[in-house]
Amino acid sequence: xxxxxxxxxxxxxxxxxxxxxxxxxxxxxxxxxxxxxxxxxxxxxxxxxxxxxxxxxxxxxxxxxxxxxxxxxxxxxxxxxxxxxxxxxxxxxxxxxxxxxxxxxxxxxxxxxxxxxxxxxxxxxxxxxxxxxxxxxxxxxxxxxxxxxxxxxxxxxxxxxxxxxxxxxxxxxxxxxxxxxxxxxxxxxxxxxxx
Amino acid sequence: xxxxxxxxxxxxxxxxxxxxxxxxxxxxxxxxxxxxxxxxxxxxxxxxxxxxxxxxxxxxxxxxxxxxxxxxxxxxxxxxxxxxxxxxxxxxxxxxxxxxxxxxxxxxxxxxxxxxxxxxxxxxxxxxxxxxxxxxxxxxxxxxxxxxxxxxxxxxxxxxxxxxxxxxxxxxxxxxxxxxxxxxxxxxxxxxxxx
Numbered sequence: 001x002x003x004x005x006x007x008x009x010x011x012x013x014x015x016x017x018x019x020x021x022x023x024x025x026x027x028x029x030x031x032x033x034x035x036x037x038x039x040x041x042x043x044x045x046x047x048x049x050x051x052x053x054x055x056x057x058x059x060x061x062x063x064x065x066x067x068x069x070x071x072x073x074x075x076x077x078x079x080x081x082x083x084x085x086x087x088x089x090x091x092x093x094x095x096x097x098x099x100x101x102x103x104x105x106x107x108x109x110x111x112x113x114x115x116x117x118x119x120x121x122x123x124x125x126x127x128x129x130x131x132x133x134x135x136x137x138x139x140x141x142x143x144x145x146x147x148x149x150x151x152x153x154x155x156x157x158x159x160x161x162x163x164x165x166x167x168x169x170x171x172x173x174x175x176x177x178x179x180x181x182x183x184x185x186x187x188x189x190x191x192x193x194x195x
Numbered sequence: 196x197x198x199x200x201x202x203x204x205x206x207x208x209x210x211x212x213x214x215x216x217x218x219x220x221x222x223x224x225x226x227x228x229x230x231x232x233x234x235x236x237x238x239x240x241x242x243x244x245x246x247x248x249x250x251x252x253x254x255x256x257x258x259x260x261x262x263x264x265x266x267x268x269x270x271x272x273x274x275x276x277x278x279x280x281x282x283x284x285x286x287x288x289x290x291x292x293x294x295x296x297x298x299x300x301x302x303x304x305x306x307x308x309x310x311x312x313x314x315x316x317x318x319x320x321x322x323x324x325x326x327x328x329x330x331x332x333x334x335x336x337x338x339x340x341x342x343x344x345x346x347x348x349x350x351x352x353x354x355x356x357x358x359x360x361x362x363x364x365x366x367x368x369x370x371x372x373x374x375x376x377x378x379x380x381x382x383x384x385x386x387x388x389x390x
Contacts, residue, residue, distance in 0.1 A: 129328030138321045
């Protein structure tokens with residue numbers, strides 16, 4: 001069975017793909033708002049993992065809706081959650097199994113039980129979260145065992161995080177993105193496999 | 196890293212062990228209240244999976260506490276949850292990683308986030324639930340792919356379910372167990388691996 005995995009190039013979605021691999025035909029999927037977004041480093045991360053990789057584009061209007069929500073809230077949680085759900089919806093339309101790297105300790109993005117069931121009911125698909133039952137310490141231990149990763153601040157890491165494009169979208173609306181986001185949000189990018 | 200997995204002999208805990216196996220040294224653990232409980236079929240299920248298996252006994256007084264709760268509630272959810280937590284506590288005292296077969300759709304036994312964090316904080320261990328992010332349909336599909344299982348009603352299946360000993364404990368107190376439990380509670384027992 002093929003599993004479409006949402007993949008940012010970061011450690012969590014990489015580990016989710018690795019845990020699925022013995023049991024599913026893993027396909028990595030990275031979403032961007034625009035055709036112009038440079039995802040070469042994410043594609044390279046996928047290649048380092050040894051899984052096929054697909055670039056996906058959000059439906060027209062997703063960025064505008066997310067920016068409206070971000071401006072209304074003043075902080076990014078709702079907008080990031082909305083974008084994550086939009087990516088799952090697109091993926092679920094073409095896959096019987098969709099997956100992501102949501103961890104036990106995650107707060108955003110995180111679908112609650114009702115949202116997860118609703119996604120599965122509407123799409124007739126299974127939504128699998130291989131890391132949902134793993135606490136952070138075990139995720140980090142397994143990541144260190146399997147991957148070479150690079151760490152850095154959002155905006156300086158060429159991964160598939162949505163924050164970068166949301167910041168650019170705010171600037172296009174003439175708004176300073178800085179007050180909308182926490183100051184130090186560490187991102188990771190998989191650079192290779194260990195050993 | 197060794198992972199102590201709570202194992203009833205049934206499909207969910209067997210699948211949890213299988214998902215952990217590429218990443219952990221899996222040890223199956225089955226708890227009984229009394230030394231006299233016949234766990235040969237559970238031991239055979241562990242052998243069919245190819246993992247080492249340990250018989251464990253609950254601390255003195257666990258059955259009495261669980262029966263008190265069961266009688267007070269009139270239904271088994273609280274007692275089953277209490278017994279499950281007691282098993283995790285014993286296992287966590289001797290393992291850095293403890294695991295079970297709790298699924299996304301499970302209600303009982305299920306530790307909520309706070310209880311899971313509390314267990315990890317107190318024991319300095321990681322509590323891993325490999326199936327927590329898997330909906331029932333995917334669990335059942337993978338189970339059918341990997342295992343030969345037998346299905347039957349509680350009390351007629353020689354697995355490591357706690358309900359059997361709770362029923363016996365009620366009878367020893369002169370109580371009819373029937374009204375305390377749902378009438379048809381299907382159990383499974385792993386009889387072998389597919390293929």
